Amino acid sequence: MAGWKKAGLLVVVASLLLLLLLSFLGKLPKWATRAAPWNTSAIQATFAGVRVQEVDSSHAAVLLSYDLENKTDTDYRLTNGPNVVIMSRLAADGTLSSDRPAILESSAFVPARNRTRITLELARSFAWPVQKDAAADQSFRQLVASQVSGLTGFVLFDQMARYQIELPTISPQLEHPPVASGQN
DSSP states (O other): OHHHHHHHHHHHHHHHHHHHHHHHHTOOOHHHHOOOOOBSSSEEEEEEEEEEEEEETTEEEEEEEEEEEEOSSSOEEEOOSTTEEEEEEETTTOOEEOSSOOEESSOEEEOTTOEEEEEEEEEEEOOOOSSOSHHHHHHHHHHHHHHHTTEEEEEEEETTTTEEEEEEOOOSSOSSOOEEEOOO
């Protein structure tokens, strides 16, 4: 009986060594390299607001704020960097697109069962109005509308955590003009 146990242990060790060797050579079978599916329910997002910020006299940033709700029992750290990909979702057919680059303004910590606010930044060329008046408010509205028209939102992919977070956009017809703020 002891011989069978040794033989079984030898088979397990040999199998592990073979997988390690194949991994080293880059020849792992597909079942061993399959990525985990995206978790779409761990973090939920709701739109919180929009504002326009002056970058310089010819550029503006549209800042879209979202509240992230961590539905899990584990703290989550959203780190701004190469492992976070943000794409827009087209309204026409739900296709993902990288035509409208958006960046995460900063990293965020979302404690378990809590909410945290994040901001996406969309930088664009924009002739900053000389004075704040009704015409300026209309130009801010048009800027924001142009950035979200044809979109249902953005999708944030955290490749390390395997989280997919849907970030809905607002209607291009804003009830009130976005808050405009001065230069950084």
